[in-house]
Amino acid sequence: MVYILYGEDNFSIHEAIQDIKRGLGDPDLLAVNTTWLEGKQLSAGELSAVCQTMPFLAPKRLIIVEGLAGRFEAAVRGRRGRRPAPPQPQGWQAFAECIQSVPDHAVLVLVDDKLEATNPLLRALSPWAEVREYRPLRGERLVRWIEGRVAQAGGRMAPPAVRKLAELVGPNLWALSAEIEKLLLYADGRRVELADVSQVSSYAREADVFSLVDALLGRDMATAGRELHHLLASGATPPYLLFMIARQLRLLILARELVDSGGSRDKIGQRLDLTNPFILDKTIDQARRFSLERLTQVYGRLLEADIAIKTGHLPGETALELFLAELSPGGEPG
Structure with a gap:
């Protein structure tokens, strides 16, 4: 049996491998009959030798190969601006012949990132292998996945909480x-509500920091003050808030520079290392609404507050309050 599992959703690929393992009998015996191989340097002869090896005291041998089909992409994508490795268009035929003659006792799983439909090894094996593509879940599919995951864990979550x-x-x-998992433990048997997500999720705290920065940049000091007090009341420490605000401002400064130079959305996402499309779009929108001068001004004031705390001149909360006061319309120098 041959599986080809590929795509950007490596969580679902991991779960699919666990499902395959569960179908192959005793986990202890399977553990000694499982081989992981790195496909980038593998030869067809080496793969054939592993597949032909008989299992030990078990009916099946599991062989998992990572990155084999990706070797034969017509164009290999680079990551984070690094130069991509050259594709290897030749040699896939030997692997196709080897894989098509996998014995019955071998279960071969080929695992890869995103592959093009024109990938020669993928096309050669697709007619008779079990091929599954795992794309990132979005929109209603993502909502349904969360609902299913919660139900699978024996919990309940309100629809607004799921969507948030x-x-x-x-x-x-x-x-x-x-x-x-964290939310269900916190709810302790009751239904998870929207307020629980806001209270418990670290991502909700990041969203609150985003709102705080947005209010600061827009000179909406009343909203900024409320957000700051909410974050402090929820347990966020001044050093944590300084770090998170500084991180967001650095992202915005870089995003603004990339926007001004004509950078595309995908390029900005790569440079900022933001994979969540919602956060990426909000960051780009926020960067477009404020000038580079305003962004660097607020960042400079934040560094002053950080120095005041680290040198012991001001307590953390006092330094943050002063930081907000200095950025208010009446507190800024003319």
Whole structure:
């Protein structure tokens, strides 16, 4: 049996592998009959030798190969601006022949990131292998996934809470799974409500920091003060808030520079390392609404508050309050 599991949703790929393992009998025996291989340097002969090896005291041998089909992409994408590795268009035929002759005792799983439909190894194996593509979940599909995950864990979550969680976290299923587990533990048997997401989720706190920065930049000091007091009351410490505000301002300064230079949405997302489309769009929108001068001005005042705290000149909360006061219309120098 041959599986090809590929796509950007590596959480679902991981879960699919666990499902395959559960169908192969005793987990202890399977553990000694499982082989993981790195596909980028693998030869067809090496793969054939592993597949032909008989299992030990078990009916099946599991072989998982990562990154094999990606070697034969017509164009390989680079990551984070690094130069992409050159594709290897030749040699896929030997792997196709090897994989098509996998014996019955071998279960071969090929795992890859996003592949083009024109990938020669994918096309050669698709007619008779079980091929599954895992794309990032968005919109209603993501909402349904959260609902299913909550039900699977024996919990309940109000629809507004589900949608808020989907909006805050986006298609990162690893992070969503952790947030769901945390929320269900916090609810302790009752239904998770919208207020619980705001109270417990670290992503909700990041959203509050985003709102605080937005109010600061827009000189809406009343809203900024409310957001600051809410964050402090929820347990956020002054050093944490300084770090998060500074991080957001640095992202906005870089985004503004990229917007001014004509950078595309995808390029900005790569440079800022923002994979959540909701957060990326909000960051770009916020950067467009404020000048680079305003962004650097607020960032400079924040650094002054940070120095005041670290040198012991001011307590943390006092320094943050003074930071807000100095940015108010009456507190700024003429």
